[in-house]
Each structure stands twice: as C-alpha cells, then as structure tokens.
Amino acid sequence: MKLHYIKEPLLEFGQGSHLCPRTGITNYDVYDTKLKIRRERVIVGAVGTSDTLSKLYTWLEKCSQFIPAKPDSRQPNLFVPFCGFKSDFGFKALLVIDEEITRVLNNSDINAIVQIKDWNERVYAAVELYYRQAKFLAQNRVIDVITCVIPTRLYDKIYKPEIIPVVETLENEEDGEDDVLEVNFRRALKAKAMSLGKPLQIIREASLESNVKGQQDDATKAWNFCTAIYYKTNRTVPWKLVTNINRPSVCFVGIGFYRSRDRKVLNTSLAQIFDELGNNVILRGTPVNIDKSDRIPHLKAAQAYHLLKRALAEYETALDTSPARLVLHKSSKYSDEELDGFESAAKEMRVRKVDFVTILDSDLRLLRGNEYPSYRGIHIELNEENHLLYTRGSVEHYRTYTGKYIPQPLEIRVVKSDESPGVICQEILGLTKMNWNNTQFDGKYPITLACARKVGQVMKYLGAADDEPQISYSFYM
Known part of the structure; x- marks a missing residue:
C-alpha cells in the first residue's frame, strides 16, 4: 500500500x-x-x-x-x-x-x-x-x-x-x-x-x-x-481545468443508469461527455438488463458500442477532431460485453488511448492522528487496480473540513488503462471542481458521474423514447 x-x-x-x-x-x-x-x-x-x-x-x-x-x-x-x-x-x-x-x-x-x-x-x-x-x-x-x-x-x-x-x-x-x-x-x-x-x-x-x-x-x-x-x-465555462499542453487532448465520458418513474421498466443508460473546456453532450441510451446474480445493470456489447460511438461522433462534430484519449467513468463494474462494445467504438472512432474506470463509494475511513479528517487529495494505492481517493476532507485553502461527518473516500478501480493510476486520480480530483452550480470547490464526485445522475433524474420524465432530450447540461442542473 x-x-x-x-x-x-x-x-x-x-x-x-x-x-x-x-x-x-x-x-x-x-x-x-x-x-x-x-x-x-x-x-x-x-x-x-x-x-x-x-x-x-x-x-x-x-x-x-x-x-x-x-x-x-x-x-x-x-x-x-x-x-x-x-x-x-x-x-x-x-x-x-x-x-x-x-x-x-x-x-x-x-x-x-x-x-x-x-x-x-x-x-x-x-x-x-x-x-x-x-x-x-x-x-x-x-x-x-x-x-x-x-x-x-x-x-x-x-x-x-x-x-x-x-x-x-x-x-x-x-x-x-x-x-x-x-x-x-x-x-x-x-x-x-x-x-x-x-x-x-x-x-x-x-x-x-x-x-x-x-x-x-x-x-x-x-x-x-x-x-x-x-x-x-x-453555455460556455466560467473556468476550466489547467491542462498540460504537452499531453494529448482528452474526452471524459460518464455512464450512469436510472430507473423509470414506476421503477418497473428496465434501466436506461446515458452518457455525458466533457472535454477539457467543459463542453458537454447529453445522450439517452436504450433500456438495459440487470444481472440477477449481482443486481447490477449492464449494457450489451451492441448497446455499449452504439452509445459510445454516438457520443464520440458528437465530440468529433463539435471539435472537428477525435479525442486522442478517452476516459470513461462508470458507477458500476464493467462486464466483458461492455468492454468489448466500448473498445470497438473507440477503435472505430480512431481514439488511440483509452482508460476504463469504475468509481464507487468506499466503506473505509481514515483519520489523521486518530482524530482529524483526512486531507482532500489523499490517494491510497492499494494495488495496481484498486485505489482510494479522498475528494472530500480537510482543505488546506479553506483551513477546515466543510462536512458534518467523517469523510468517505471514493473507491477507484482502474479496469483497463493506457495512463497511470496517479494521473487518473488527479483528473478525477480536478473534475470534482467542474460543477458550475456550486462555487465551493471540494465536491465529492467528478462532474462526469454527478451530471450523469442529475440528467437521469430529469430524463425519466421525458415522454416517448423518440422525444429527443436537450444535449446541454444547462437544461438539467
């Protein structure tokens, strides 16, 4: 460790x-x-x-x-x-x-x-x-x-x-x-x-x-x-992350799931894309099945392929180029079918580097000196694949911890990657600051997943499946 x-x-x-x-x-x-x-x-x-x-x-x-x-x-x-x-x-x-x-x-x-x-x-x-x-x-x-x-x-x-x-x-x-x-x-x-x-x-x-x-x-x-x-x-950003100009352009995608309003219909997937400027695209996927053995929703290979291909096509239309690197955040584990579909879409859209990451809440807690909350930004490397990241905690700039309870780290699982886990965790910490609905910067979740969840809560109220949702996050926040 x-x-x-x-x-x-x-x-x-x-x-x-x-x-x-x-x-x-x-x-x-x-x-x-x-x-x-x-x-x-x-x-x-x-x-x-x-x-x-x-x-x-x-x-x-x-x-x-x-x-x-x-x-x-x-x-x-x-x-x-x-x-x-x-x-x-x-x-x-x-x-x-x-x-x-x-x-x-x-x-x-x-x-x-x-x-x-x-x-x-x-x-x-x-x-x-x-x-x-x-x-x-x-x-x-x-x-x-x-x-x-x-x-x-x-x-x-x-x-x-x-x-x-x-x-x-x-x-x-x-x-x-x-x-x-x-x-x-x-x-x-x-x-x-x-x-x-x-x-x-x-x-x-x-x-x-x-x-x-x-x-x-x-x-x-x-x-x-x-x-x-x-x-x-x-619909442009008041601030953006400072990025390394020597690194390739990166596109962040969040995949989330939400139930229908009666909670009976199979879950529907959605994607949220953010480039380094915070530009975004909302997409609605197709209904998915829940694995009865682990109660986790998964996309079929074809669903994963079509959803990500649509998202990358929108990115290419907006910026007139494909991203050099794709980072996909998901709030549940990846199935083999999902990985096959996502990788096929990325390859077809000429994305050279891909990172597939699962982000979950962790049950572990750490304290400083057995009494004080951990610092925001603490990254604990358990092994090559599994990591803990404190996005909430004591903030040096604020000189305090702004929460009421012991902060809970995120569990970061690096499923497949072309980038180092350290860079992936640094990006996740940065993406917690890309929330234009709150100017306090110590948010817990990266905007990819926070937005995907908020979008799903509104999207379930849309009418027929062919009722096209707005593609800008500004309509959901």
Missing part, C-alpha cells in the same frame, strides 16, 4: 489561474472572456407571484453590487465576498430584468393548487401553471434563462426532502411492485419545459431573503446563483 498527496488542481480563468472559482473570477475574470462568443447582457425572464417577483428584482439588484463576506468568519477563504455581477470585471456581464419579460401568477391560482388534497394532482397542477407562463416567455420574448420563483406556501406543498446518492449501482434494490409513479416538481417541470429551448432556474422564495437562519450567507448564495445563471445563459 502506498500513500500519495495530490495538490489541489488549478483552474484557468480569463487572465490567470487559481485553485478557487470565487477568487479566480474576482481577480482574473471568467474564462470564456477569451472565447469572444459570450453574452455580455444576461436577460433573465421570470415567473412568479407579484410578491416573489418583487423579491427577485431586489435580489438581482443586490447581485449587481459588491456583497461583503460572512462577518467574523474563521475561514476567510471559504466565505469570501461576492465581486458583483458587473461589466467591468469578474463576470464581465450585466443582469437584465424588467416587467416585459416576466409573467405574474395570480395568488388565487397558487391558493387553489395548495388546497388540492392529492399529492400527484397538486404537483402536476403546479408544473402546468409554471410551464404555461414559461412557454409564453420562451416563445414571445427575447430571454436567455427563465427563473421560476416558488412561493413558500406552495413550496411546502410540492417538495419532499430526498437523499439520493450520486453514484448508484442499484445493488440490493428491488424492482417496483406497485403502480406508484415518482412525482417530483423540479424534475417534471424541467423535463416538460425542455422543448422550449430555454434553461430554467428554479428558486425558492425563502432563498431570496437575506440573512435567514439556516441558509447560506448572502455572498455565498450570490456566488452560486450568479454562476449557475451565467453558465446557463452562455
């Missing part, structure tokens, strides 16, 4: 590099200022009641200005001030909203939905209410993103708390035995509105209020909200 420490990966911004997204944007501007294909005016359409829209106006005005950091914090690098959504530095853009690009919901309509006794009927009614107004904005107004503000009295009636693991193998999970359908407001609304071609930002009324106990401080909320809005508008 060998122990290694991977330094926090650097991120590249418009005029420099830094390990923290917030500090990087503040000091060096968003990365895509280099690309010259970005919007400098973010036009925010909105749907909500008169009261919640008023709060949204106030919040957006606040976000356009400097917001001080959380007072008296012992972690000044964790709780940093918000630079303001301005045109002269940082995001180098302006937030634009006015009455002409908003739709006001009647309080009577909200009250009528709240009074509906049946859960499913109540959620579907709320989805339809917001969808109708979002559709009007998408079809009749020039907007970049649609913000749906959910009043507290409605939110409490249509949201249920849920804890869903990002990496899921479906082991020990029973097939659905009844006709109960999963009904989730956020997922259903995003799926229904997908055809409108405008990403949604769903936000609670309570999140627009300042200094509420139990919520993030205003600066942190502004960082996360504005970064998500910016990414959804431009």
Whole structure:
C-alpha cells in the first residue's frame, strides 16, 4: 500500500489561474472572456407571484453590487465576498430584468393548487401553471434563462426532502411492485419545459431573503446563483481545468443508469461527455438488463458500442477532431460485453488511448492522528487496480473540513488503462471542481458521474423514447 498527496488542481480563468472559482473570477475574470462568443447582457425572464417577483428584482439588484463576506468568519477563504455581477470585471456581464419579460401568477391560482388534497394532482397542477407562463416567455420574448420563483406556501406543498446518492449501482434494490409513479416538481417541470429551448432556474422564495437562519450567507448564495445563471445563459465555462499542453487532448465520458418513474421498466443508460473546456453532450441510451446474480445493470456489447460511438461522433462534430484519449467513468463494474462494445467504438472512432474506470463509494475511513479528517487529495494505492481517493476532507485553502461527518473516500478501480493510476486520480480530483452550480470547490464526485445522475433524474420524465432530450447540461442542473 502506498500513500500519495495530490495538490489541489488549478483552474484557468480569463487572465490567470487559481485553485478557487470565487477568487479566480474576482481577480482574473471568467474564462470564456477569451472565447469572444459570450453574452455580455444576461436577460433573465421570470415567473412568479407579484410578491416573489418583487423579491427577485431586489435580489438581482443586490447581485449587481459588491456583497461583503460572512462577518467574523474563521475561514476567510471559504466565505469570501461576492465581486458583483458587473461589466467591468469578474463576470464581465450585466443582469437584465424588467416587467416585459416576466409573467405574474395570480395568488388565487397558487391558493387553489395548495388546497388540492392529492399529492400527484397538486404537483402536476403546479408544473402546468409554471410551464404555461414559461412557454409564453420562451416563445414571445427575447430571454436567455427563465427563473421560476416558488412561493413558500406552495413550496411546502410540492417538495419532499430526498437523499439520493450520486453514484448508484442499484445493488440490493428491488424492482417496483406497485403502480406508484415518482412525482417530483423540479424534475417534471424541467423535463416538460425542455422543448422550449430555454434553461430554467428554479428558486425558492425563502432563498431570496437575506440573512435567514439556516441558509447560506448572502455572498455565498450570490456566488452560486450568479454562476449557475451565467453558465446557463452562455453555455460556455466560467473556468476550466489547467491542462498540460504537452499531453494529448482528452474526452471524459460518464455512464450512469436510472430507473423509470414506476421503477418497473428496465434501466436506461446515458452518457455525458466533457472535454477539457467543459463542453458537454447529453445522450439517452436504450433500456438495459440487470444481472440477477449481482443486481447490477449492464449494457450489451451492441448497446455499449452504439452509445459510445454516438457520443464520440458528437465530440468529433463539435471539435472537428477525435479525442486522442478517452476516459470513461462508470458507477458500476464493467462486464466483458461492455468492454468489448466500448473498445470497438473507440477503435472505430480512431481514439488511440483509452482508460476504463469504475468509481464507487468506499466503506473505509481514515483519520489523521486518530482524530482529524483526512486531507482532500489523499490517494491510497492499494494495488495496481484498486485505489482510494479522498475528494472530500480537510482543505488546506479553506483551513477546515466543510462536512458534518467523517469523510468517505471514493473507491477507484482502474479496469483497463493506457495512463497511470496517479494521473487518473488527479483528473478525477480536478473534475470534482467542474460543477458550475456550486462555487465551493471540494465536491465529492467528478462532474462526469454527478451530471450523469442529475440528467437521469430529469430524463425519466421525458415522454416517448423518440422525444429527443436537450444535449446541454444547462437544461438539467
């Protein structure tokens, strides 16, 4: 057994590099200022009641200005001030909203939905209410993103708390035995509105209020909200990983599985591709079978071949070249058929180097000095194939561990590779920072699998199999 420490990966911004997204944007501007294909005016359409829209106006005005950091914090690098959504530095853009690009919901309509006794009927009614107004904005107004503000009295009636693991193998999970359908407001609304071609930002009324106990401080909320809005508008990245120009171009693919809403239909596969700039493609695969012996879903060779070939073809279309190297992350073990299919697709698409990696949650725990959490970036090499990687843990830059429980490492299984395990683990650590929905950089899962899971939760609400999903991650986050 060998122990290694991977330094926090650097991120590249418009005029420099830094390990923290917030500090990087503040000091060096968003990365895509280099690309010259970005919007400098973010036009925010909105749907909500008169009261919640008023709060949204106030919040957006606040976000356009400097917001001080959380007072008296012992972690000044964790709780940093918000630079303001301005045109002269940082995001180098302006937030634009006015009455002409908003739709006001009647309080009577909200009250009528709240009074509906049946859960499913109540959620579907709320989805339809917001969808109708979002559709009007998408079809009749020039907007970049649609913000749906959910009043507290409605939110409490249509949201249920849920804890869903990002990496899921479906082991020990029973097939659905009844006709109960999963009904989730956020997922259903995003799926229904997908055809409108405008990403949604769903936000609670309570999140627009300042200094509420139990919520993030205003600066942190502004960082996360504005970064998500910016990414959804431009669909280019505010930051990217600093890469070695001497290494070949690499394409990252995440393969995940999800059940149908009634949990009876066989699992469906999906792929998420990220290149080094964070560009992405969402694809929906075909239904798959679960191996009854180990309760793990597997693709047939032909399914694996066609899914990966489609993904690589999209990459080639976007970048006018095939990647020199392919890294495939999967949340369950590979079958021989899957490997055959993936390798055949990679070979046909002229990919010279391939790495097949399984990423799981580990049951092992390590402590520093029998008392303190392990450092983020600790890489434990058990043998050539099996590794542990701490993506959550004590962060030197933050001078703290931001979690509540003993951090759990990821189990990394290098199934087949042309690259060293050290480089593979370093890339996984870097990919945990490519989440444009959260500017705190110590995420647990690489964006390949985190995105694949989130996409699956929305995609299950799409209609017929030929109902083509949007290919950008901005429609699912």
